[in-house]
Amino acid sequence: MRRFTAAEALKIAAKLGCTPVAGGKHEVVRVVVDGRLVAHFGIRRGSGDQGHEFIPKQLYLKRKSCWELHDCTMSREQYIAELRGKGLLGPAGKGNG
16 A cells, blocks of 8 residues: 655645644644635655555545545545535635635
């Protein structure tokens, strides 16, 4: 099973338009939709790559969907739609996400 690396985590963060949170041992990025925090995950720094297997869970995705974000076969809009489908965001146009 292929592990998510720091570089891949950064690519996912960029794809989602994440905003970084300063400080700490790890870089933490936040997914914000319509001014509301909907998810966040850490990107480990340092020697070696310890893996980032926690990212799918923290993004409320299955591993396969997380790889689709990385591989650009899932867009930010599709990710947001998936969260809505899971009831994690309010319906579109209601100011809830």
